[in-house]
Amino acid sequence: MKLGKSLLLGSAAAFAVTVGAQAADLPVRKAAPVDYVRVCDWTGAGFFYIPGTDTCLQISGLIRVEGAFINNSRQFYPTATIGQATRLVAAGSIIPGRNEDTSGFFARGRLAADARTQTAYGTLRTYVRYQIDRLQGVYQGGGSAGGANTFANQGGNLAYLDKGFIQFAGITAGRVQSFFDFYADNYNYEGIANSDLSNNVFAYTYTGAGGFSATFAVEDHNQRNDGIGSVTGGTFGVASAAQYGGETIPDLVGQIRFDQAWGAAQLSAAYHQINTVAGAFAGTNGQGFASKDDDGFAVQGGIQLKLPMLAAGDDLWIQGAYQNGAYLYQDSVGYANAGFQSRFLGGFQHIDHDAIAIGVPGSTTGAYTLAKSEGFSVMAAINHYFTPNFHDVLFASYEQSSYGRAKNIDWTLGGLGDMSEYRIGNQFLWDPVKNLEFGVEVFYAHIDQTLAHNPGQAATALPVGISKNPDGFEARLRVERDF
Template sequence: MNLAKSLLLGTAALISAASLAHAADLPVAKAAPVDYVRVCDWTGAGFFYIPGTDTCISIGAQVRIEGVFISNSRTLTPVPVGTSNILGRTIVPARDRDESGFLARVRLGVDTRTQTAYGTLRAFIQYQIDRVQGTYAEGGLSGGASTITNSGGNNAALRRGFIQFAGITAGRVQSFFDFYADNYNYEGIANSDIAQNVFAYTYQVGGGLSATFSIEDRNARNLTTQGLGYINAGANAVTTGARYGGETIPDLVGVLRYDQAWGSAQLSAAYHEIQAESGPFAGTSGQGFSGTDTDGFAVQGGVRLKLPMLAAGDDLWVEGAYQNGAYLYQDSAYYMNQGFNSALLGGFQHVDRDAIAIHNVGSAAGTFTLQKGEGFSVMAAFNHYFTPNFHDVIFGSYEQTSYGRAGRIDWTQGGLGFGEQYKIGNQFLWDPAKNLEFGLEFDYVKLNQTLAHNVNQAATALPTGISKDPDAFEARLRVERDF
């Protein structure tokens, strides 16, 4: 029995050894190497290589919650294009306007960068989603009825989307004309701050000096849907007013910028074509349309001074702009009564224009000449850190516009007089943790204007209760988290 067991064990051992020897001759499949995520060491914090590529990527987001209160007053809406008297205006009582509102905003961004023989190739996308209610949606115009506007709405759009390569920038970016661009303030002040679709080239001269030429979408700088005011004067006045024609020449922007350790300085210039047309109407050899063109332009200068001698992070911005026929280069709010997120001011609305079309008295229907608007704006903002986690920003702006002979035709016929506006505000900002900020902003705005009137005649009186020189107070609370 013991002999039999020994034979069986010996046989099993021989078979096992033979099997192992044979297996040693077979090919062995090796596990695929793991391609771990690697941090990019040439792009700055937050970037890592997309596995299997030489492209670095960064993914980020921002969440913003905001509430606002604005002391509105009774307002008088503007004359619709083509109307010629006060009957075209509507009085909106203050109680029919929302004075408070809420905003919830999310921004999602992806930034990719690749090293090439021509420098860094960059592609950037940022998508913005808003939920707005109350005064953010300019609601409350229907006496409290549950309209879509009054109930709030969703907005979703591409905020930024561009490619940069070898000095070329193509896509949707901040206009190259802009400098301060409402860098600190929540409510807009008088300065240029517009996102644009562009084709641009930047040449690095050296020593911190750069020069940019940018071709930008003109339509983003046209004022309102119609874009132009219209004055009916004479029996043959058209009934459809005047408006911007289709875009032919985009806006042309040139910039010189100088960046140093002490801060930055920038000079900007822009050309803005005004193509105006009116119609349809009978006459003009049966064509039913007529038009005329003119040229607008704007210039701007700004400087940012870093002030570390006061506190780390302190800086001062100063900027000024002049425009002739190109209002949105002076102030990116569409007229002096309006802010970016609210109606802002009540009273008589100073509806600024790039130009006002004035019908040629005694001429055929639809013929007109253009009176361009002219104006300037200046602004300043000072940011000071009392502690690394608490800072304060004070800011303000002044602007004015005038319209030449359009100010010598009564406002009930579409004339527009001189206007000036003051804005001042202050922010209290607390950063209790990295990339988390609580902000409280207070703003005051005052508009002074003249009512356009016919020569040697007094201006037509405003309706009872409508202020010619309105003002308003605003308070805004914001919580923002970036990651």
């Protein structure tokens, strides 16, 4: 028995030694190396290589929170067709100031991704920025009966593609800041008279030496439509209100720009087709439509001067624009009484358009002519750092608009008089730590306008308590964190 146990234990030991020896001869499989995230050294701060690729990526975003107060006064909407979304109760209605929200809150979240790859043709860039807004009170149109609010996926609860484009070998395709724009409300919270619109575009940019670049862009036409007004009664009434027809020719935009150590300068020009239709009207051969086309255009020049001799980060912006039949290139807010998110000013509402349709007296075909908008705007803004953590921005704008023959038709029939407006504001900005800013903005605006009237007659009187030359005051508090 003892002999059997000894043979069994000896055989097991020999087998274990043999297996161990064979295992020692097998190759050892090493763990796969970790592909660590690497910082891109050719794109600037914040970019890293996507593991396993030669593409650099930057993730960024912000949270912005605002509160605003506006001293709303009585507002009156004329009986002319408005032609754009202004949250009207009804044409010709008076809205008492007490029925308007005077305060409100606004929250915005942004997430952006910027991907760049080096190629034989230069950098291939793809950029997307998604934005979510929550607007309440004065930010949601002012509240035509007070208490304007928003709920999930309604009204001012907005989620949308703010920017999204591809750039390659000088080509830009997608949603970007319009190539016409320059200052584009760079500092101010409330809108001043200047062009500031994102648009869907196809563009090509030539980049030369010394900071010179030239761009030609084809931009979406509808983004710049500011509506068509119509004379709705009297001798020059249009049989059926005119409006923009379907988009046919996109806006054509050209830009020449210089970027230097001292700042930047830019010249811009744009063509905007005014293609209108009115109908149906009772023509000699039954129901039909009338139409009228015209050409609008705009030009703009601007300069930015850096002022390091005053303090690091200081700069001055000056810009001017002229338009004929293309109002939103003069002032992208849309009409003189309006702010970015509210009606802002009370009194008589000067609802601007690209043109006013004026009927041909006695026409049996619904024929009409177009009195185009003509106007200009100028603006200036200066930013000064008193300390690295505290700076102040002073800004102002002035604009005028007129509509030719339309001022010789009473406003109750759809005529529109001349307008001039100035806006001035100041910001106090504190940056306690990097990428966190607290800002307070105070803002004042005033309109002077004439009431359109028939030749040789006094203009129809405005309702009691409605100002022809309204003004308004606004204050905003903003907190913003960028990352």
